[in-house]
Amino acid sequence: EDKVVQSPLSLVVHEGDTVTLNCSYEVTNFRSLLWYKQEKKAPTFLFMLTSSGIEKKSGRLSSILDKKELFSILNITATQTGDSAIYLCAVPEETGFQKLVFGTGTRLLVSP
């Protein structure tokens, strides 16, 4: 069964710090890995990483994929209080790619 493990489970930093969130996955038929940000309600899409796109960057957020070691990291530089959220990692399940399998998420709190 596909498995996605995120670490740490929670993290408290000060504004301006840089954080690294981790996601390891076990799928026998990899297609993509997705990162979402979830504030009080719906997860919102951040990045999709694939074999042909192993690095993505958007402003202060960046992500890389290591297909050999089966993990991804999400970096946030110069954190702001608005970055406080749950960050979710997900992969399409390998049987038919019909659904996403999510990790438990990392809860990030950025204090002023």
Place this chain on the structure above:
Amino acid sequence: DTGVSQNPRHKITKRGQNVTFRCDPISEHNRLYWYRQTLGQGPEFLTYFQNEAQLEKSRLLSDRFSAERPKGSFSTLEIQRTEQGDSAMYLCASSFMTVETQYFGPGTRLLVL
């Protein structure tokens, strides 16, 4: 707003009652997903529709749960004889053609007393 919408946003019910949630996907999206999320966990897949056909159901979806998507547009998720363990956020998402392009709705938070 042309995103995914869900109603109600919050529902409090007593154990044993039936509840029904509604999801309106983005209009051109043919795929619709239901997930359940409990505190400290990521969303867990419940079921998936392609147009009006329900193509997959999770083992999490006991026989008290039923979902429909008549005419391939909005979807409803009904829980019969609710239990306290059903308390969770129920998320709906829709996409066009691929699982990766899902847009999530704001969720319905259910509390069973």
